[in-house]
Amino acid sequence: DVIMTQSPLSLPVTLGQPASISCRSSQSLEGRSGNNYLTWFQQRPGQSPRRLIYEAFKRDSGVPDRFSGSGSGTDFTLKISRVEAEDVAIYYCMQGSHWPPYTFGQGTKLEIK
Amino acid sequence: EVQLVESGGGLVQPGGSLRLSCEASGFTFSAYDMDWVRQAPGKGLEWVGRGTANRGSYITEYAASVKGRFIISRDDSKNSLSLQMNSLKTDDTAVYYCTRDYWGSYDHWGRGALVTVSS
Numbered sequence: 718d719v720i721m722t723q724s725p726l727s728l729p730v731t732l733g734q735p736a737s738i739s740c741r742s743s744q745s746l747e748g749r750s751g752n753n754y755l756t757w758f759q760q761r762p763g764q765s766p767r768r769l770i771y772e773a774f775k776r777d778s779g780v781p782d783r784f785s786g787s788g789s790g791t792d793f794t795l796k797i798s799r800v801e802a803e804d805v806a807i808y809y810c811m812q813g814s815h816w817p818p819y820t821f822g823q824g825t826k827l828e829i830k
Numbered sequence: 831e832v833q834l835v836e837s838g839g840g841l842v843q844p845g846g847s848l849r850l851s852c853e854a855s856g857f858t859f860s861a862y863d864m865d866w867v868r869q870a871p872g873k874g875l876e877w878v879g880r881g882t883a884n885r886g887s888y889i890t891e892y893a894a895s896v897k898g899r900f901i902i903s904r905d906d907s908k909n910s911l912s913l914q915m916n917s918l919k920t921d922d923t924a925v926y927y928c929t930r931d932y933w934g935s936y937d938h939w940g941r942g943a944l945v946t947v948s949s
């Protein structure tokens with residue numbers, strides 16, 4: 718199975734400041750088409766996960782543009798340009814390039830300083 | 831609007847059985863691979879298994895931790911996905927989510943069903 722490693726696991730951020738989460742995979746996620754099937758999810762307290770970013774950089778409808786994804790191969794990043802209170806959540810990366818199974822990172826808990 | 835609604839969760843003793851259902855609406859259920867993903871209390875996300883769309887045959891896949899104990903089935907006529915869980919262990923305690931797979935990503939999740947395995 719592909720191992721997904723996130724860092725940091727805890728991320729205290731001041732409101733209005735940027736935040737960045739790294740996700741590394743044990744194998745390249747780049748397919749023959751050049752797509753990287755790397756997804757970022759946000760899970761707010763008491764809620765189901767919600768997809769933010771898919772194929773490494775494509776933002777879902779309704780996701781604020783302060784969220785952005787980048788990277789390819791084995792190194793990926795989720796960035797929040799200016800953290801807001803509603804961004805308090807656990808963020809997970811997941812690879813969908815190698816099946817079975819899809820695998821998740823450990824999660825990064827974002828909190829407000 | 832895509833909706834996935836899980837049901838059937840509850841408290842069960844170790845060694846017991848439970849069946850979860852996921853009712854889907856708002857999309858052509860038969861065209862999509864559907865997965866179960868679980869989350870133990872305070873823990874991360876873990877893939878449980880998949881029921882593929884019918885592309886000549888239905889295929890199921892399972893995580894090693896549940897293989898031989900859990901069975902996934904689907905009824906495309908009822909837009910329904912099921913998870914039959916047998917020989918349950920305390921480690922199976924989790925919220926179980928029904929998810930829709932689309933091109934290597936889960937674009938929709940249900941609200942989840944809590945399964946508690948305890949004596």
